[in-house]
Amino acid sequence: MTSSAVNFTSPEAFTNSTINSFGLTDNLEMCAFCITFLFGFPLHSYITWLIITGAGNGAASEFFNLNLSVCEICNCLNSMLGIVSHFFSSFIIVTYFLQGLGFTGRPLFHCLICVERYLAVVHPVTFLKYKPLRYRVICCAAIWTITLGSCLFCIFILFSFSMVLYVWFISVQFFLFFLIQLFCLVAVLRALKQSGPGERKREEENHMKKRAFSLILLTTVIMIMQYTPFTVTGFYAILTQNNFLDFWCPAFLFYVLAGFVQPILYLKRAKKLFCLHSAS
Template identity: 45%
Template sequence: MNSSNHSPVLSAYLELNIAVTTACYAVNLILSLPTNVYVLCLILTGAGGTVASEFFALNLAVSEILYCLSAVFVFVYIHLPIPPLLALITFFSGFMFHGRPLFQCCICFERYLAVVHPVVFLKYRPLRYKVVCSGLVCLVLIGFCFISMFVNEHKIVVCLYLADIVVLFTFMLFCCLSVLKALKQPGPGEGEREREETNNMKMRAFKIILIILVSMMVNYLPWVVVLPFNEIYDLLQLVYITYVCLFFSIVSGFVQPLLYLHRAGKLPFIKGL
């Protein structure tokens, strides 16, 4: 009796899960992929700034494009559920779970240096330093992706993910508060005009870091709440919570491309950044 009653319910949940998951990944693939490819083309062609000045944004766009590949594997896995495909989905999902906050952190740190330590910023502004920094970040990112792919112990993966998010969030918060403090302390010897220009630059940096910080909270807070306690939810609750997490991840993934497109003058209807 139990099997006959619960089996149709279970099948309905699974079908709903497949349908919504497909829709979420399809939306991400259709919208995020062309947006980030457009950002990538603008940076490489110099239409939205030099490669050196937007190098971290370029790396973030590449990371988002690689994450879009997970959608392709999800579509195939739905019809052909074999372990290698699941491993690939886990690997490329790491570009969202770890790559996105890592490169967002690099962007925040660059803005922090430009405002709080301008001399250091000018010293390390050349592209070669950013290439070295991005190379180290990529090594860490690939390491996280492989750990998530090969480590079967759920608690280890969750603890690593939570530690990563907490550290990066704390660092971004430090950058945000430091820029805000610098905004309230005008430099000595500045005239009225220079002070106004400097404050405008500081305010733009503060707004960008704050927006990235908020988008990071929106993106990762649902996962932080769900992952450690997924065993206490029943199937229906877990399905619905996963939908919410995927939705926030997809929405927050457009924040950085939109910020860049606005700075490049491609979104003039957005004011104030």
């Protein structure tokens, strides 16, 4: 997403801000775009390659992570287009369309991973029933469809020139996704406190529940880091009538940095993060 894409009240102002404005905000934003593309693209491409080749737990069990990585790769390519759009305003439409991947696709796949861990711990019979790959494909296809709708809605926001609608679109999604992950987190925490029938079996169950709880907690914290700054920034700008771009870069930096947590932890879990693996 680009600052020029969210700083317009008319088509003329939109075009002029895209081409002529290149101050401190734009420089910081371009640095964030460069970090996302230069580090995020090879990182997520490597994870995708690991999952496809079966270096992790296999493509079937990691199918949600595979789709998340593909979504992140598209986000990284959008960052590259964000840089290009500063010089060629025609690319702004493409970058705005792909924002749906970051605002909807990424958190939805995070939620799907959390729901999967929730079912595995709280409803293991249901989890085993829907564990086959075909059900995972159906879930991911539904999410990609919803994400496509979000991308189209971003284009609608572009042509409606409504910053209020833009902020509400982000905030409502964040709130709903947060509720889903919070529900999974609390449910797994309650299951973690329950004891199993046998000592050894109880230890194995507790270990699985603790891992599920840690994963859900992590994804929830990541989502809070990514979207809370955007939500607070947007509402503050609307209520105070201040320029949204004055507070955009800090929120965007949180969004960029939080996106690296999940892939790094995946590489650590797959024992492919060389610096941590060698030190352990």
